[in-house]
Amino acid sequence: MDRSFTPSTFHPRRPGIYAPLRIDACGRAGPTPEAVRWSRWRRTSSGFYLPADLELIQPEQRIVEAAAVLPEYGGVTGWAALRWLGATWFDGGAGRDDVHLAIGPCNVRAQKGIHPCEEKLAPEDLTELDGLRITSAVRSTCYEMRYAATLRLAVVVLEMAAYHDVVSIEEVRAYARSLASWTGVPQLRAALALAEENSWSPMETLMRLVWILDACRPRPLCNVPVFDLAGRHLGTPDLLDPVAGVYGEYDGHVHLVEDRRAPDLDRLELFRSVGLEGAVMVAADRRDPSQFVRRLLGAYRRARNLPEGARRWTLEPPGWWIDTTTVAARRALIGRDRRLLAHRNRLRGPLAG
Structure with a gap:
């Protein structure tokens, strides 16, 4: 042209x-x-x-275009700032969500795709990365959580920010104490109480919230490795109640392709052979989780009926195993140990899940 x-x-x-x-x-x-x-x-x-x-395809292009109208004082915030920081789960709703600009006392006219926010903005909450002014990771996360449409989506925001290690739960909790009566703070605090640092996808987070809030089962662990009694790694279920011996798995579109389905079924059989009972959640369960709740409660019943001695698994890792279940543990990885996070990358995609 x-x-x-x-x-x-x-x-x-x-x-x-x-x-x-x-x-x-x-x-x-x-x-x-x-x-x-x-x-x-x-x-x-x-x-x-x-x-x-x-x-206008890449979210980063949308972000840069919106940032062009920033005043001298201000920065991109919310999902867009997290995306710029490398948190690729955040895609702005595939183009549906506005780019939010934190402008403090300045004045910027709202335009299509651009949402200015005049909330108080401290200088220490602003930073610059690759030529773009953004709000800090913790402020951006808290902002997105406060304005999330539901409590459950607020939990998703925090857990996907933690997935990328741009914030920890404790960092967000500490920052939340400074917000007092800001819009959405009750939702922010409620989400903090439900959040974990080792969820690998938005749907894993939503599945865990169904487990806790709808099925009223004990809070499960997220992506903890399971070993046999000889120390061999059997697998890492999405969710696990270690007391009951019940796990949960979310099967999204990546699990339906031919080269993934057979290994998934083999793993389910392996878990059952060592005394673990499971329930699988699928995409349709997001609209109506009642069927997943039914499957989960069935897994709890089966686990209770297992004979004594059927439990042949442990969460105790062998001495050589390197923990990656917290933000602090992942941030501490250096050099070749960073490769231990590669298995999570296959799941990376849009926040909408």
Whole structure:
């Protein structure tokens, strides 16, 4: 496509992301008025443009376009800041969610896809990463939790931020103490009481909340490795009640492909052979969790009826095992030990789950 000006990359570490430009009559620093009139450029916000053939696909591109209207004091916040920090579970609802801008006492007009927030903004809550001003990880997480549509989604926000190790539960709890009567703080505090640091996907989090809040079963552990009595790793179920010997698994679309289904079934059989009873949640259960609750309660009944001595598993790891179940443990990994987190990457995808 013919253009009067070609934009440069926003930042060397963000290839394929471009900063919006203002009109320039000479065409040296931005599109000419003629180019804009002939629709060779699209308007990203009031006064800013990008070439029309640069598709708005990546969340990072949406974020940079919204950030162009930031005043001198302020930063991108909420899901968009977490995404910029590397928390890729946060995708902005596949384009449905506005990019929120924390602007403190400044004034920015709301525009399509851009939501300015005038809540108090302390200087220490602002930082810059790869040329973009954002609010800190803990402030961004608390903001997204406070304004989440439901308590359960607020828990998802915290757990997916913790999944990427950008915040810990204790960091969020400490920051929450400073918020007092801010909007959404009761929901933030309630979500903190339910949160864990080792959930690997939004649906695992939602499944655990059904387990606790709907099925009224004891709070399960998240993604803890299970071993046989000889110290061999049998598997890592999504959820596990270690007292009852009941586990839960979420089978999303990645579990339905041909090369995954057989190993999944083999693992379920292996768990049962050592005295573990399980229940599987599927995508349809999100709309109506009653069937998963029924399956889960059935697993509890089966576990109670197992004969004495059927339990041939343990959570006690062998001496060589490296723990990765907390944010602190994962942050402490260095060098080649970081490879231990690779098995979680296959699950990474949109926050909507």
